[in-house]
Amino acid sequence: MGAGVTLSFAGLASADEDGTVQYLVVGGDGIARRVEDAGYEVRQELADGGVLIVYAPPGAADEIGGISGVQHAERDLQFTLERPEAEVSKEETDEEVEAPTLYDDFLWDKQVTESLEANQVATGDGSKIAIIDTGISYEHPDLLPNLQKEDGRRFKNGFIDSGEEDDIVVGRPLEEDDDEDDLAFDIDFVTQHAAADVEGHGTHVGGIAAASADEGFEGTGVLGTAPDADLVSFRVFWWIEDDDAPEGWAPTTTTGDVLAAIDYAAEKGYDAANLSLGTAPLPPETNSEPFVRAYKRVVESAVQRGTVVCASAGNAETDLQRGGLFSLPNSIRGAVSVSATAPNDELSFYSNFGTSEIDVGAPGGGYETVEKTNIDDPEDVEWPFPLNLVFSTTDPLVEGAPYGWKAGTSMAAPQVAGLVALVRELDPDASARQVENAIKQGAEGANGRSSEELGAGRINALNTAESLVDGGNGNSGDNGNGGNN
Secondary structure (H helix, E strand, C coil): CCCCCEEEEEEECCCCCCCCEEEEEEECCCHHHHHHHCCCEEEEEECCCCEEEEEECCCCHHHHHCCCCEEEEEECEEEEEECCCCCEEHHHCCCCCCHHHHHHHHCHHHHHCCHHHHCCCCCCCCCEEEEEECCECCCCCCCCCCECHHHCEEEECCEEECCEEEEEEEEEECCCCCCCCCCCEEEEEEEEECCECCCCHHHHHHHHHHCCCCCCCCCCCCCCCCCCCEEEEEECCEEEECCCCCCCEEEEEEHHHHHHHHHHHHHCCCCEEEECCCECCECHHHHHCHHHHHHHHHHHHHHHCCCEEEEECCCCCCECCHHHCECCCCCCCCCEEEEEECCCCCECCCCCECCCCCCEEEECCCCCCHHHHCCCCCCCCCCCCCCCCEEEECCHHHHCCCEEEECCHHHHHHHHHHHHHHHHHHCCCCCHHHHHHHHHHHCECCCCCCECCCECCECCHHHHHHHHHCCCCCCCCCCCCCCCC
16 A cells, blocks of 8 residues: 655765756855855755755865855755555546545545535635645646646756756556566656656645635545645656666655755745655754754744645654654654544554654544555445545556545645645734644644644644634644654
8 A cells, every 4th residue: 555755865966967966055144155156056045045055076065064154064865755565546446436425435534624614614715835746747637726837846956947848757657558568667758847747646645735626526526625725836856767666767856955845935935835755764863964954944944934834744653752763854843743644533554653743643544553454345444445545636647547545644744734725814914833823723632732643633624714713813822843853
């Protein structure tokens, strides 16, 4: 079954065409000018200039680190996207339901969070959600009403690209009837928008947050938590050849490009930036590494500027508080760290957890054990496999079907990003901290806000929306974040 996305360390960032490599540089005011004066190329200034993406020859970290005002300089890290062991498309099952019953039969996640009922109060109208991921399908009918195509961006090698591009690589697993039997992966070269999906994950995530039937939800398509919010694709992954990958290709990104996407969302005033991606648990000794410091600067800056950073808690079944472990970006103070819950509101078997590490839980799919998740007999479990996973939009070009099921904290985070859009519609002037606080106040199923599994509880969109309409504004209570870093 699918279990979301984990970033797997793949080494140092690869060299550019001119032989220079990408560095992350952290420092004080004015460092960009001094770095440029020293002869290095500054491609991005993030967090009000406190974090730079710099291109320089290999081995230049010490020289850059010696520039006045520079506190940390390190060659950037490259990560590949670990694809789930299995994903289930609508076409691969024998599930036959008529369109009007799709909500009842498939969308358990929206049922438990009472999102449809909340949409009688707010739909996210006027709010904007950035999906920082593998891209979003630019053709899916459930996404087109909300997808702001021209605002989409690709973040690669320190550059921010937009518009139509030729020879974009789109991959999908080979089917049995494909002719190219000697290839492990079928590669098509097509012309599409720079921010269009190249792997499928981002389309599924985007639908959870803000899919919308054109004439309102009538059971005939996927329902997002915020069906009227603007949806924008920020693609941070691209394909590289990888002999170790099963298909010979792997989606990859760098720390700097993910950070650039977060910063860009804040610069443009987005209400939510969703990151359904993250590292494996990291040991405490890495907490002072430059890439961690860069994350702290960028996330905190985004939150101060009003963008709510929603981050998946990770799928390593790990207590992130024990032994000082943490993961990125969810453990960064300011990010809303989201664990994954099952249809019965138990913590999903794969989800990370930890006291002071989780802010809220949200539907991510699967049950509390692998064995229960895989039960496919409706007489034995209320939501048999694959129905206990999260049903959402998929990219037919990439995955061969327009809908499918996936599970993971990757599916939980966009439930919260969509809820951010509802809160901002009802309280446009709320700060990022106040939005987070309103979501925590509306959550249920936890005593207080320190549950190691659910933080403040599993989100409830209706509770949150009604509390704001009834006079609550999210301004009371804890303004902090569960992250311990």
